[in-house]
Amino acid sequence: MALRLPAIMRTTAARLSALYLVLFMICAVALVFYISGFSERMLIAQTQETVNEEVQGLAGAYQRGGIPLLVRFVSQRARQPGANLYLLADPNGGILSGNVASIEPGVIETEGWTARPFSYERFGDSSERSGEEGAAQPAVSEKRHAAIALVIRLPNRMILLVGRDLGEPERFRSVIQRSLMLALGMMAFGGLLIWYFVGRRALKRIDKVSEASQRIMDGDLAGRLPVSGAGDEFDRLSENLNTMLGRIGKLNEGLKQVSDNIAHDLKTPLTRLRNRAEATLAKADAEAVDYREALEGTIAESDQLIRTFNAILMISRLEAGYSAEPLAKVDLTAVVRDVIELYDAVAEERGVQLESQISDGVYVEGNRELLAQALSNVVDNAIKYSAGSVDAPKARISLRRDGDRISLEVADNGVGIPDESDRARVTERFVRLEQSRSQPGSGLGLSLATAIMKFHSGRIELKPADPGLLVLMNLPAMKGV
Amino acid sequence: MDLSVFSFRFRGSGFPSPAAANIQRPTLLDSAASEKIAYNGRMKILVIEDDREAADYLERAFGEAGHTVHVAGDGETGFLIADSGEYDVMVIDRMLPRRDGLSVIAGLRSRGNTTPVLILSALGEVDDRVTGLRAGGDDYLTKPYAFNELLARVEVLNRRGSAREAETVYRAGDLELDRLSHSVKRAGREITLQPREFRLLEYLMRHAGQVVTRTMLLENVWDYHFDPQTNVIDVHVSRLRGKIEKGFDKPILHTIRGAGYMLRAN
Numbered sequence: 014m015a016l017r018l019p020a021i022m023r024t025t026a027a028r029l030s031a032l033y034l035v036l037f038m039i040c041a042v043a044l045v046f047y048i049s050g051f052s053e054r055m056l057i058a059q060t061q062e063t064v065n066e067e068v069q070g071l072a073g074a075y076q077r078g079g080i081p082l083l084v085r086f087v088s089q090r091a092r093q094p095g096a097n098l099y100l101l102a103d104p105n106g107g108i109l110s111g112n113v114a115s116i117e118p119g120v121i122e123t124e125g126w127t128a129r130p131f132s133y134e135r136f137g138d139s140s141e142r143s144g145e146e147g148a149a150q151p152a153v154s155e156k157r158h159a160a161i162a163l164v165i166r167l168p169n170r171m172i173l174l175v176g177r178d179l180g181e182p183e184r185f186r187s188v189i190q191r192s193l194m195l196a197l198g199m200m201a202f203g204g205l206l207i208w209y210f211v212g213r214r215a216l217k218r219i220d221k222v223s224e225a226s227q228r229i230m231d232g233d234l235a236g237r238l239p240v241s242g243a244g245d246e247f248d249r250l251s252e253n254l255n256t257m258l259g260r261i262g263k264l265n266e267g268l269k270q271v272s273d274n275i276a277h278d279l280k281t282p283l284t285r286l287r288n289r290a291e292a293t294l295a296k297a298d299a300e301a302v303d304y305r306e307a308l309e310g311t312i313a314e315s316d317q318l319i320r321t322f323n324a325i326l327m328i329s330r331l332e333a334g335y336s337a338e339p340l341a342k343v344d345l346t347a348v349v350r351d352v353i354e355l356y357d358a359v360a361e362e363r364g365v366q367l368e369s370q371i372s373d374g375v376y377v378e379g380n381r382e383l384l385a386q387a388l389s390n391v392v393d394n395a396i397k398y399s400a401g402s403v404d405a406p407k408a409r410i411s412l413r414r415d416g417d418r419i420s421l422e423v424a425d426n427g428v429g430i431p432d433e434s435d436r437a438r439v440t441e442r443f444v445r446l447e448q449s450r451s452q453p454g455s456g457l458g459l460s461l462a463t464a465i466m467k468f469h470s471g472r473i474e475l476k477p478a479d480p481g482l483l484v485l486m487n488l489p490a491m492k493g494v
Numbered sequence: 495m496d497l498s499v500f501s502f503r504f505r506g507s508g509f510p511s512p513a514a515a516n517i518q519r520p521t522l523l524d525s526a527a528s529e530k531i532a533y534n535g536r537m538k539i540l541v542i543e544d545d546r547e548a549a550d551y552l553e554r555a556f557g558e559a560g561h562t563v564h565v566a567g568d569g570e571t572g573f574l575i576a577d578s579g580e581y582d583v584m585v586i587d588r589m590l591p592r593r594d595g596l597s598v599i600a601g602l603r604s605r606g607n608t609t610p611v612l613i614l615s616a617l618g619e620v621d622d623r624v625t626g627l628r629a630g631g632d633d634y635l636t637k638p639y640a641f642n643e644l645l646a647r648v649e650v651l652n653r654r655g656s657a658r659e660a661e662t663v664y665r666a667g668d669l670e671l672d673r674l675s676h677s678v679k680r681a682g683r684e685i686t687l688q689p690r691e692f693r694l695l696e697y698l699m700r701h702a703g704q705v706v707t708r709t710m711l712l713e714n715v716w717d718y719h720f721d722p723q724t725n726v727i728d729v730h731v732s733r734l735r736g737k738i739e740k741g742f743d744k745p746i747l748h749t750i751r752g753a754g755y756m757l758r759a760n
Contacts, residue, residue: 312640312752319638320721354690355716358729386720393723458723 034204038197045193049186056185057161060177061126064163067097067175080169084110087173098133098160098176106172112136113174121164121172130159130179159183218247222254234262267332275325279318286314324457331383331464342491343384345375345419349412352388356396365396365406372413376491379469387465390458391423391484398427399481419471419490426481436475436482462486537561537582537652542572542598543614544590552585555641556648569593573601581609583648588615588626596629603630610651614639623719642753646705664699667759669738669746671699680738680746690715691734698747698757707754731755 067090074086084101091099091112100111102121108114117131135158162176218241225238237258238251293299293307353369360367377384395408409424430436439459459473466473471488539561543549546567553563564579566572569590576584576598588595599611613631615622623634633647664671668681676692678685687695694715698706708727712718735747748756 309752315638316640323636323721351716351718355718355722355726355730358733359724359726362729382718382720385718389720389722397724 031204031208034200037200041193041196041200045189049189052185057179060161060179061163064097064161064175064177068163068165071173071175075167080167080171083167083173087111098135098162098174098178100162100172100174100176102172102174104170104172109171111174116174120162121174124164124166127162127164127176130161132159133176134158215247222247222251226254229258234265271325271329279321282314282318286311286318289314321457324461328457328461328464331461331468334468340378340380343377343379343381345377345384345421346371346373346412348381348385349388349410349421352385352392353410355389356392360396360408363396363400363406365399365408367396368407368409370409370411370413375412375414375419377419377469377488378491379488383465383468387462387486388421388423390462391486394458395423395425395427395482395484398429399425401427404480414490417490417492419488421486421488422483423486424478424481424483426478429477429480429482430475431477436477439475459484537649538580539563539648540566540572540576540579540581540584542566542569542576542584542590542595543587544568545587551641552644556645559645567591569595569598573598576602576609577605577607583651584609584611585644585648586611586613586631588613596626596631599630612644612647612651614644640752642705642750643707643709646707646753647710649704650701650706650710659700664696664702666699666702666757667744667746668742669699669757669759671695678738680742683741685737687734687737690730691737694730694734695738695757698755702757702759705750705753705756710754 071083071086075083078085087099087101087110090096091110096112098111098113100113100116100121101109103109106121112135114134114136116133120127120131120133159179160176161179162174165173165175167173221239225236229236237255240248240251240255242248289307289310293303296303349369349371353367353371357367392408392410395410399406399408404426407426409422411420411422413420430439463473466486466488469488471486474485474487476483476485539556541549541552541556541563543552543565544567549565549567553565556563564575564581566575570592572586572590573593586595586598590598593601595613595615599613602609602611610632611630612633612635613626614635614637615626616637626634632651635644635647662673664673670679671692672678673696678687678692678695694711697711697715708725709719711727711731712722731747738747739745744759746757746759748758750756
């Protein structure tokens with residue numbers, strides 16, 4: 014009990030104590046009914062036995078002396094203190110002898126044991142002697158008792174009834190009922206007591222959590238729910254909610270950053286777009302060829318804007334972990350070879366030597382298109398930035414599996430990113446280092462690659478390659494391959 | 495993001511300089527493109543699109559390209575028209591009032607209608623594309639799109655062009671591609687191609703006389719739908735062009751301004 018009580022208190026105390034109370038009550042009531050029913054049946058059986066013995070005696074008297082002796086026996090026994098119930102009636106039901114003043118109508122009509130306890134009135138119970146008049150009066154009926162009896166029809170059609178009062182079983186029953194009421198009352202009281210203390214404790218803590226969340230909703234976004242340190246389930250709930258609030262806060266921050274970046278990085282090309290249109294319209298001697306040129310520029314610029322938007326949307330979706338298509342087994346070796354083959358021509362055109370070292374049979378669970386997109390972004394950067402190298406421009410791609418991890422590396426020998434904090438920053442959205450501003454691109458290539466790696470439970474790391482930059486992508490290998 | 499992007503793209507793709515463009519007949523389309531695209535023959539196109547302005551634009555633009563266009567403004571009407579009429583290609587917006595675009599396609603397919611369908615959608619991720627194609631669409635294009643891209647895709651979808659699938663030897667002028675022996679000849683002279691170059695030429699020749707865009711090439715020759723940041727396709731095409739045009743006096747692989755490429759003998 015010392016161990017279980019706190020355990021119960023940790024749970025939703027009020028509901029459980031109520032449940033236990035109801036269960037105990039049901040059990041107690043069932044038990045009491047079983048015991049009282051059983052003992053009542055026993056007492057009735059005992060009563061019937063006594064009555065049978067009496068009937069034996071009376072039968073003997075009747076055989077020896079006929080009706081007169083029977084009547085004498087009956088009136089004699091009826092007068093004894095604590096006597097059984099005796100009644101001798103004529104064939105029409107008129108009472109001739111015995112200690113019964115009146116009886117429930119119909120009881121003596123049927124022979125044998127009475128089907129159920131009946132009520133009757135005994136001589137001496139009432140000052141009035143008349144049965145028929147007394148039966149109608151409430152004062153008399155209050156004195157009525159319950160009994161069971163054996164009804165015998167004598168050969169001369171007279172009726173003999175021998176019975177026994179049920180006073181004893183009745184008393185027994187009332188004792189049991191009283192104790193039952195007492196027990197139930199105590200149980201209810203105990204239940205209420207537990208509910209009051211345990212439930213109040215729980216409610217108080219819930220109120221605290223409600224207050225804290227109200228404060229957070231009112232704008233205190235840095236606020237957190239109270240943790241008592243008891244390590245119970247309320248604490249666990251609060252801790253989880255706090256973690257959730259932290260995550261929401263972070264996402265919120267990210268959203269704010271993204272909207273700031275969208276505002277900045279999309280407003281610039283939009284301004285350029287507008288300026289170009291305006292300048293062309295304002296040009297006094299504009300010819301058709303000028304308009305054409307301006308419109309073409311406008312279309313090209315809007316295409317770039319659309320691509321940037323698409324990349325932003327894709328990153329957001331990936332970061333939200335959304336994918337309508339279930340992940341499938343992807344032959345990463347084939348994807349890497351495809352991307353290399355795709356970029357080979359570009360590299361050659363720009364005088365960049367593309368080297369590769371690809372392990373066979375590397376599989377990953379993921380999305381083929383996304384993986385190709387991620388690698389293509391990284392390779393694109395490598396070619397772009399190594400092209401400015403003083404040495405012979407080179408880009409190196411390697412894929413290998415180390416145990417349950419896959420490492421996909423792309424290195425170039427360009428200028429690289431010497432500063433460590435800059436290296437950490439470039440995987441963020443829209444971050445473009447000053448020296449790369451002159452290069453084409455939305456600034457989302459690495460961010461998108463990072464989001465794709467994260468989506469595949471992988472990560473991306475940037476390291477100096479002396480000279481140049483090494484982009485290290487690490488992701489889990491597909492199990493069972 | 496500055497103009498250097500585009501200047502690079504112009505150089506890399508072998509675009510003629512803007513000043514040299516044909517500007518005699520300014521139309522809704524790039525004039526040079528429409529001139530070449532339109533010869534492909536009339537098509538009956540059904541456009542199911544709820545945005546009135548977009549539908550009008552498509553009707554006009556397809557009309558200028560020489561095609562007949564019928565427009566339905568909602569999914570249910572579109573389904574009834576499509577079910578009763580004979581169209582060469584249908585362009586169906588994915589999100590439509592009264593009946594969703596994908597449900598229209600599924601309904602038509604279950605009634606045995608095999609008219610090629612191009613799905614237009616504001617949703618554009620790889621996943622959505624897969625769902626769209628699985629529902630019975632033949633191609634998928636994301637809004638906002640370039641009309642030239644849409645037109646090129648619709649013309650390639652046209653079922654009258656798909657008969658070439660069965661041919662084993664493709665011919666365009668003096669250029670000949672044997673799909674079984676994997677050999678390419680021009681004017682009887684053997685040309686050696688890398689496997690990818692062969693597939694590129696095969697696709698271009700299957701759609702000879704039709705405009706194919708860069709994304710179409712990436713999708714059909716490389717089987718990828720992602721967005722390569724640099725125009726890698728242009729470099730592959732110019733390499734191929736070098737091989738099939740060098741030493742011959744007539745150009746055969748043409749760059750269509752603002753659209754893509756077209757293989758044509760004259």
